[in-house]
Amino acid sequence: MEPGRRLQMLAEGQERTVEIEFFRKQHGRFVMKFCGIDSIEDAEKIIGAELRIPEEELPPPEEGAFYTFHLRGCRVYAVSNDPVGEEFIGEVTDVLDSGTPILKVGSGKDEMLIPFAETMVRKIDLAGRRIEVELPEGLRELNK
Secondary structure, X not given: OOOOOEEEEEEOOEEEEEEEEEEEEEOOEEEEEEOOOOOHHHHHOOOOOEEEOOHHHOOOOOOOOOOHHHHOOOEEEEEOOOOOOEEXXXXXXXXXXXXXXXXXXXXXXXXEEEEOOOOOEEEXXXXXXXXXXXXXXXXXXXXX
């Protein structure tokens, strides 16, 4: 992120355009200063704000890669080798980042958190909006 870049910021239910004054990575985190946000009080008002970059301004992902926001809305199926075949689990409602991305699938009491790990995710078909996973024993019980 370079100084002068404009982003959309959603904070306190209001969306506005902000401009990056400076940007750096420090201890594995990103530190940004926005033009016009010059005090602690101003900064406290944007804690937890969502920053957005128009998709058309993103660099294209490398071959075989994708942006995690592309996973939202994909249908997730548990697949196995038994005769049952596959089971629809739900749609990806969010991708949580806790070191390893976690797919949040479904909602309410039917919500399931599935680590986005090679050992579980078998196939991703973004064009078909489909993800196939192999759930390890006990994961369903952990999600209850």
